[in-house]
């Protein structure tokens with residue numbers, strides 16, 4: 001593995017760099033002078049995480065924490081446990097957090113972390129040891145005013161609880177604000193678990209109305225039925241849309257009349273995946289991309305929508321629940337084909353928005369009701385969607401470019417006003 005940023009010339013990081021290059025021509029000259037600040041992370045930490053396995057052997061895992069940009073506030077971003085995690089991916093995910101927090105106008109920068117591990121292969125005790133050792137390794141660069149991790153693919157509230165406890169043990173006092181997405185009785189926020197899926201739904205409804213796509217009776221396909229995908233699917237089915245196709249790591253299921261989302265949630269909780277769900281037929285994984293659908297919700301991993309998949313997609317609206325699911329060249333196909341994409345940096349920003357609420361509640365030790373949280377979340381997401389939509393209309397560009405214009409202007413203004421130390 002190369003440790004030079006300049007050598008990270010492919011994968012998700014390259015996708016991000018292309019997105020930045022596309023927005024640069026839209027920026028005022030005094031800001032575009034600073035655009036290189038977005039092209040490399042501020043700080044990267046690679047850690048060796050050794051743990052004692054249940055059988056007494058010792059295994060080493062590679063972990064990362066990348067702080068992409070801190071111009072607007074402390075770093076914010078999840079921790080991913082997945083066997084394919086690598087520096088390039090974590091860099092891109094951290095950069096997308098910089099853009100995302102700026103689009104929604106939260107007072108944060110962008111960061112991300114992860115460990116290259118398949119968490120499903122570890123026992124609960126091994127997972128706890130891994131999390132605690134990783135937390136201790138990255139503890140010099142995290143903290144409520146420095147960088148605040150959260151859950152992502154393969155991590156959850158329990159893992160955030162262990163991170164908070166480990167960090168607090170190192171500091172000698174309880175520091176709830178060091179991570180978000182914690183269990184509610186440990187300073188977590190009501191509404192956090194469902195916030196990202198809710199944000200996908202809210203932004204989706206806002207844009208569907210603007211492109212005159214009626215939700216009732218519309219056909220929705222969802223890739224990924226985890227935290228994000230299952231909540232988004234539930235809310236769309238509640239709004240009378242038909243969830244016709246769901247794909248996860250176990251396979252792809254289809255029902256033209258619409259799947260029963262509540263039953264599917266129960267099935268996935270019991271069996272660990274969608275396969276084996278009655279009331280659906282199994283289809284080939286590649287066929288997922290060509291089923292008859294009005295709305296596509298990619299809510300699994302990045303790099304899913306290639307040029308070929310974009311060419312054959314039947315959807316009119318794509319709601320990016322996942323981070324970075326669409327390649328830039330596929331974006332061009334969507335623009336040419338008139339398919340509207342609500343980009344990840346706004347579509348899935350519900351999670352980081354409620355994470356922000358959680359951090360505010362932890363710092364003030366005063367907690368809000370779920371209704372209050374959902375109201376504040378909806379208000380912020382509706383405003384951010386309107387800002388992005390209006391910018392796209394004014395500049396005649398895609399929603400993704402518009403979101404990047406708004407975000408980059410905010411980040412680079414902060415960069416410019418802070419100046420370059422030592423001057």
Ligand code: NAD
Pocket residue numbers: 151152153154155196223224225226227228229247248249250299300301302321322323348349351352
């Ligand atoms: P999760 O671990 O809860 O669920 C991931 C889902 O993706 C699972 O259903 C899994 O089976 C499926 N999946 C994994 N590999 C797959 C493959 N190769 N093909 C098809 N499906 C596959 O994760 P999550 O929290 O729901 O996150 C999903 C996406 O949303 C990620 O891109 C994540 O970065 C993004 N995201 C999550 C949050 C959040 O709050 N959880 C916030 C913003 C963005």
